[in-house]
Amino acid sequence: MKDILRELNILPETVLVIRGDTMVTADQVVADNDVIELRPVMSGGADDRRVAGSLQASRAASGYSPPTGVAGSRTSVQASRAASGYSPPTGVAGSRTSLQ
Amino acid sequence: MKCRKCGDAAVLELRRHNTAFCANDFVEFFRNQVREAIRKHRMFTRDEAVLVAVSGGKDSLALWDVLIEDGYRTTGLYLDLGIFDYSVESKSRCEAFAAARSVPLIVTRVAEEVGAPVPEIKRIVRRPACSACGLSKRYLTNRAALEHGMPVVATGHNLDDEAATLFGSVLHWQTDALPRQSPALPSSHPKLVRRVKPLYRLSERETAAYAFIRKIDYIVEECPFAKGATSIMHKEILSRLEEESPGAKHNFLFGFLDKARAAFERADGVPLNECARCGQVTTGAVCAFCKLADQVKRAGLTSLRGE
Numbered sequence: 001m002k003d004i005l006r007e008l009n010i011l012p013e014t015v016l017v018i019r020g021d022t023m024v025t026a027d028q029v030v031a032d033n034d035v036i037e038l039r040p041v042m043s044g045g046a047d048d049r050r051v052a053g054s055l056q057a058s059r060a061a062s063g064y065s066p067p068t069g070v071a072g073s074r075t076s077v078q079a080s081r082a083a084s085g086y087s088p089p090t091g092v093a094g095s096r097t098s099l100q
Numbered sequence: 101m102k103c104r105k106c107g108d109a110a111v112l113e114l115r116r117h118n119t120a121f122c123a124n125d126f127v128e129f130f131r132n133q134v135r136e137a138i139r140k141h142r143m144f145t146r147d148e149a150v151l152v153a154v155s156g157g158k159d160s161l162a163l164w165d166v167l168i169e170d171g172y173r174t175t176g177l178y179l180d181l182g183i184f185d186y187s188v189e190s191k192s193r194c195e196a197f198a199a200a201r202s203v204p205l206i207v208t209r210v211a212e213e214v215g216a217p218v219p220e221i222k223r224i225v226r227r228p229a230c231s232a233c234g235l236s237k238r239y240l241t242n243r244a245a246l247e248h249g250m251p252v253v254a255t256g257h258n259l260d261d262e263a264a265t266l267f268g269s270v271l272h273w274q275t276d277a278l279p280r281q282s283p284a285l286p287s288s289h290p291k292l293v294r295r296v297k298p299l300y301r302l303s304e305r306e307t308a309a310y311a312f313i314r315k316i317d318y319i320v321e322e323c324p325f326a327k328g329a330t331s332i333m334h335k336e337i338l339s340r341l342e343e344e345s346p347g348a349k350h351n352f353l354f355g356f357l358d359k360a361r362a363a364f365e366r367a368d369g370v371p372l373n374e375c376a377r378c379g380q381v382t383t384g385a386v387c388a389f390c391k392l393a394d395q396v397k398r399a400g401l402t403s404l405r406g407e
Contacts, residue, residue, distance in 0.1 A: 023111040025101045041308035
């Protein structure tokens with residue numbers, strides 16, 4: 001997990017790492033098909049787009065965007081993609097983002 | 101990684117404590133930190149009714165959960181700020197939390213108290229929403245506690261919140277703000293209740309972990325008006341420091357509380373009066389909340405006249 005977080009440019013202190021219904025520590029090795037949720041913990045840094053669309057509209061109107069360098073959304077990563085040398089986008093912006 | 105207490109698989113590493121815990125032992129660790137905060141600062145006793153200010157987020161609901169589980173007599177207070185779907189979602193989280201635990205929840209609408217919801221207030225006063233929001237929260241939580249006979253308001257401020265506030269105050273040497281930075285502010289007037297922060301020993305990540313383990317359904321996203329907030333930038337800076345030097349935030353805040361805060365306290369406090377309009381405590385003749393409500397009312401009348 002530590003490598004994935006580094007690759008995503010996310011500080012471990014700013015997220016909970018969740019696999020299934022349990023949290024995992026950064027030393028855990030994730031399997032190819034594991035889906036990991038990175039849940040942001042920093043107040044003001046979240047952008048969960050699973051919430052009703054009108055919230056997104058209100059956020060768009062206010063110019064909201066998550067900060068870079070910290071987890072700005074509930075982000076899901078599929079381990080095999082992350083380990084394949086993929087270069088992530090700057091500032092993780094979407095929720096449930098799969099690394100395609 | 102193994103749990104330091106029982107040796108089972110750990111779910112959370114706490115680098116600043118050089119330790120890790122399984123879910124059960126982390127919950128116990130978390131509750132012990134809250135108990136220690138309450139004990140050390142004599143925040144409240146088991147005989148006192150506690151008003152818990154809840155936002156629907158992880159911190160305030162985690163705090164409320166700990167206090168309920170420890171048998172304190174609590175009432176929640178949710179302030180409906182009227183911020184689009186954010187407020188709808190956060191209110192429903194608080195209501196569901198209270199209903200599931202059969203504890204009372206007071207809901208106060210800022211729009212009814214001030215005359216407009218926060219987004220409209222922001223437009224009228226032409227200042228960041230956070231200033232009117234903070235003012236309303238301080239005023240309405242204190243007033244609700246007084247009205248319901250509760251001597252203390254507990255808020256979900258955590259170690260990261262407190263360290264970021266301190267960082268901002270020190271950056272600008274706001275020496276008048278430094279003595280007010282405390283886990284427990286005593287009542288300094290019969291109409292001011294105590295304000296306490298039982299989570300100040302716990303990091304934001306730890307409160308999120310507690311909420312997750314306890315299956316608390318909290319609102320993950322924060323207020324849309326938080327964009328560009330200075331406190332968020334300060335938190336990011338401190339988190340980078342923490343990454344390089346685990347315990348930096350803790351040492352910064354606790355060092356201030358233990359060694360420096362007293363040096364900024366002044367014997368000649370600002371004289372407090374009662375607002376000529378509402379009777380709440382203020383340093384002037386009319387309190388800032390009544391002035392804000394007046395401004396909103398004037399804007400409404402101007403709008404009605406089509407000016």
